[in-house]
Amino acid sequence: xxxxxxxxxxxxxxxxxxxxxxxxxxxxxxxxxxxxxxxxxxxxxxxxxxxxxxxxxxxxxxxxxxxxxxxxxxxxxxxxxxxxxxxx
Numbered sequence: 001x002x003x004x005x006x007x008x009x010x011x012x013x014x015x016x017x018x019x020x021x022x023x024x025x026x027x028x029x030x031x032x033x034x035x036x037x038x039x040x041x042x043x044x045x046x047x048x049x050x051x052x053x054x055x056x057x058x059x060x061x062x063x064x065x066x067x068x069x070x071x072x073x074x075x076x077x078x079x080x081x082x083x084x085x086x087x088x
Contacts, residue, residue, distance in 0.1 A: 028061035
């Protein structure tokens with residue numbers, strides 16, 4: 001099952017028990033994220049990247065506004081949510 005959420009630099013998301021932070025937005029179709037263990041991933045619009053077992057992220061713009069959108073794909077049993085404590 002997929003979930004699409006808007007994002008910007010500094011936004012954090014929880015995928016399962018892992019925290020994912022958007023560290024750099026190069027364009028609406030290319031970003032860098034950092035997982036809570038320090039591992040970084042470059043995500044582009046060319047497909048989904050596996051960031052944890054059976055947990056994938058892709059990126060693309062909102063066609064109407066060109067704002068960044070993250071596509072999360074994981075099993076229905078994996079909780080995906082915004083980390084509301086990320087921005088202070």
